[in-house]
Amino acid sequence: MSSSRSFEEIFSSLQNLIELRESEEGASVTLMPKCLCGKSDYFMPQAKDLEEELDESHEExxxxxxxxxxxxxxxxxxxxxxxxxxxxxxxxxxxxxxxxxxxxxxxxxxxxxxxxxxxxxxxxxxxxxxTERIVELLNQAEIPCKYMEADFQSFRFEHLNDFQRKKMNENIHKMESFCDSSAAIIKGGKASNHKYFMTLTGPVGSGKTLLATASLKNLIMNHNLTGRFVEFQFLLNQLKAEYEQKRSGFSILKHLIEVDILIIDEFGKGRNENEWQLEKLDDLINSRYNAKKITIITTNYLPQNFKYDEKEIPLTTHKPKSNYWSPSGKPDALTGNIPVNESFWTQTMLERVGARMYERILEVSEFIDFLNIPSYRKLMGKNFLDLYNK
Ligand SMILES: [Zn+2]
Ligand SMILES: [Zn+2]
Incomplete structure (x- = not known):
């Protein structure tokens, strides 16, 4: 029987076999790299789908x-x-x-x-x-991983009341327009008296750093600008190391002076700096002030015209738990047991960083305050405990 099969017959049965195989393995034959950004589906669209998709793409x-x-x-x-x-x-x-x-x-x-x-x-x-160039700029900005997903749409509102929600929305809008005007300044289209510093001030966990990072990412991605995120305490530590090795600190500061947008996070936090470190910090602020460079500062320390609500301040004078932080070994009447790291409750930004730096910032900075906006993390933690205690 087999001898009677013509070459054509054998060829066509082989062809059928191949087609069968392909239809079985169809999925893996057309498998493309998996989409990790959420923009497209798992599989590449087939020719027909592609046409439909092109039609749709006109609408959205x-x-x-x-x-x-x-x-x-x-x-x-x-x-x-x-x-x-x-x-x-x-x-x-x-x-x-x-x-x-x-x-x-x-x-x-x-x-x-x-x-x-x-x-x-x-x-x-x-x-x-x-896109590859944007990715490079984003990675050069050294954004800490917990803020990498920040964007203007990533804010949580479920823990806020109507007043707080309105304030938060206003803060986001102010920041968005600061980004627009900042991009315009860099491209040379804005009046030179425009403010080019932005100070985000208020309590811990209220969303200052998230908003600052969202802005940095916005400016990098939409305007191809260079940026850098640096934490105040980390910078002081880096400067300390430079000082101990008798170096000028310039290798660290050079990049921070030159980038288009700089975030200094937790400005004023920590308190072990010496005169030399403060002087270097002053150089950095001064250089960016003189060069009119976009600088975003987040801080728990308030400028002179703002004040924390009395009931928010965790005064513990009535119940001293520890006297570790008090230099005299006893809790003092003014600060109670507030640790040095939280001196912002009772100390202003001016007192913390000195008149020279403060006055420069005041002169060229816009201010957005997050006063009375509660911490998302703290609230979620509390809800979790409430659930646990039931
Ligand atoms: Zn993708
Ligand atoms: Zn190309």
């Missing part, structure tokens, strides 16, 4: 960047989504990222004109590499 355009946070053992970093990287679909460079620049030289000789063209390759400058 998702213009967010295909960026996600890559988590490895001990590191968090921004990364371009392997499935949505615009480079993969780029017809201009076919995925290489290179741009070919043609130069045409015309030579005149006795026999007439000759054209000679040279192709210069400019690596990684194709428009499709835009």
């Amino acid at each position: 355009q998702d213009d967010s960047e295909p960026i996600y946070i890559e988590r490895s053992a001990n590191k968090f970093r921004f990364a371009v989504c392997p499935a949505c990287n615009p480079r993969l679909q780029c017809r201009l460079c076919e995925g290489t990222g290179h741009r070919v620049l043609k130069e045409v030289h015309v030579f005149e000789t006795d026999d007439g004109e000759f054209e000679h063209s040279i192709e210069n390759i400019s690596p990684n400058t194709c428009a499709c590499t835009h």
